[in-house]
Amino acid sequence: MATHEQQTQANDARIRLCAGNAEVTIRPDKGCRIGSLVVDGAEILRQGDNFGAFPMVPWCGRTENGRFRNGGVVHQMPQDAGPHAIHGTGRHAAWRQAPGATETTASFYYDLTDPWPYPGRVTQLFELAPEHLTLTMAVETTADSFPAQAGWHPWFRRNLGSGGQDVQLEFTPAWQEERGENHLPTGRRLDPQSGPWDDCFGMPDGVDATLTWPGELKVRVTSPAEWVVVYDEQSEAVCVEPQSGPPNGLNTHPRLVTPIDPLEITTTWAWEQLR
Template sequence: MSNEDITLTAGDAEVRVSPANGGRISGLKFDSLELLRQGDRYGCFPMVPWCGRIREGRFLDGATVRQMPLNSPPHAIHGTARDGAWSVARASASEAVITYELVDPWPYPGRVTQIVTLAEDSLTLAMSVETYDDSFPAQIGWHPWFNRTLAGEDGAVGAGAQLDFTPAWQEERGDDHLPTGNRIDPEPGPWDDCFGMPGGVDVTLTWPGQLELKVTSRQEWVVVYDEQAEAVCVEPQTGPPNGLNTLPRLVTPVRPLEAATTWSWRRI
């Protein structure tokens, strides 16, 4: 199938999937409101086979040291799949399935599958990483750039998004932007920080007088980034930044790594 953008619709909701641009969700409209920041590097991109930063781009696989390109010096950030072209496995009016073959610079063969499912009041993203050969550590996550303010068809811009969540802890952030290994009581924002939510990620964004959106996931890790004027990022993921070193999750031939997140919304 073609790698051109795919448009999914359900009721008043519309999603644009861009396989050729890193398998990202490049647009999400509900009732004329565009929820995602527009631009080639924005929308919502998949973070795979790792999330956030790897310290100095290096991680251990047993006794072997693997080196990733330093695309955010002095670290490697956000995986490799967002920089590649994905293939379309199938698409219908409200669902798309896209795949990505792991290639250099990632040193292990494998396949990533992402399923994008749109309903009238929600979007569900599911992802898996599988290997046909050697086992390897990996992470899965999503990096949405939600618009801080929403503009309707009439051009009127509402109030800025408000964040509400109750994490059990915050990962202390070092000067190198990576978790130190200490867990601290959650501190007030602005944030570029990782939080623990053992009962599952549950974060609410509210644009007063316009829309409420909930980001949920069974995963217990979420990075919140709201230091930018244009957008707010709420990133559910299977482990913390630098997790290939500190909390490795192995993909094996009989056990893929799987994760999902759902965004649900309502007018207010």
């Protein structure tokens, strides 16, 4: 049952979870994004309605020219990233909170609708502990099968703003997807290149990346998913995005959601104080 505080905050579309010295604020009205993640008094996510950490669903990254095929039918999505469609529709939707919230857990859902052409439901579960946050997202259908993707786009602050050093990112991908002039993977795999990046990487043993603010905080991002996009071309933030497939994956690596086989993805962010 939701606490009185959660019920009050639901009226202004902010749900707050607390565990130990960690606090998460969820914005179901803003695409069910994490608006804030505070660890021992330090905000680690870039602030603003377009930032925090938002779900990418029912596709991740860019879909070429906004089009994807399901069998013999071609569908057109809004072209909101130049010629492409980007990051799915879930980040624009108002999600509903499911019953059963506690001080440390909450779940939300929204039903797929226009411009997405297939009925279905997306759920997202937040589980906060004193030293980690686990996110789980599922895409389900009881009708037609369709290709889909899911993942998260967190904007980790490059600098925590307390006089410390900028964040350092460590990860060891098996390969890097070559990025074409249209900003999409070409299908060619490269040895990992040096940054800055707006690139997709393969990690067949699961995503495992560590962000370290020297002398302050370490956050390890893990997921059984095999794909991660890293975006660090902006001065304010570094994005480490676990996802179920690569950009344009609706076309190049389609994963069908069926009535008996939903798509599920999970990620855990675990932190350690370095002070």
